[in-house]
Amino acid sequence: MSQPLLLVNTVDKPFPDKPWSPYHWSRKFVSSFEGILYSFRHHSSFYVHIPITISVILIAIFLEVALWEWITIILCIGMVLIAELFNTALETLARAITEQRNDHIRIALNIAAGAVLFASLTATLSASLIIARHLLF
Numbered sequence: 001m002s003q004p005l006l007l008v009n010t011v012d013k014p015f016p017d018k019p020w021s022p023y024h025w026s027r028k029f030v031s032s033f034e035g036i037l038y039s040f041r042h043h044s045s046f047y048v049h050i051p052i053t054i055s056v057i058l059i060a061i062f063l064e065v066a067l068w069e070w071i072t073i074i075l076c077i078g079m080v081l082i083a084e085l086f087n088t089a090l091e092t093l094a095r096a097i098t099e100q101r102n103d104h105i106r107i108a109l110n111i112a113a114g115a116v117l118f119a120s121l122t123a124t125l126s127a128s129l130i131i132a133r134h135l136l137f
Contacts, residue, residue, distance in 0.1 A: 039088045045116070049084060053077050056127050063134040072130065076123035083119040087112040 040046045090112045094105045
């Protein structure tokens with residue numbers, strides 16, 4: 001298994017005594033972006049979510065949706081991507097724990113995948129209603 005690309009060594013270096021220091025916060029942001037980039041590059045689900053996200057945004061621009069519709073679309077996109085990031089984190093952690101079959105891990109991963117499915121279906125329904133409102137009325 002390939003090791004993730006880390007821009008900052010966040011494991012060996014302890015956080016400074018002053019959690020409000022700029023160094024402390026900048027390391028947190030770098031670590032966060034590393035996690036996002038790792039997920040986007042190494043998990044195939046994002047190869048589905050990103051093109052769909054771009055398509056929905058382009059359709060919303062073309063239809064000139066209202067501000068409240070933009071807010072709904074942005075929240076739905078965020079909800080799906082956040083759910084997928086949590087699912088990816090659990091999958092990665094599960095692989096680190098064991099490569100063997102474990103029913104508890106399988107159930108946890110199924111629950112996380114269910115959360116992604118539920119978020120995706122909610123976002124799809126919301127976007128469909130917004131698009132239908134503009135195309136049919």
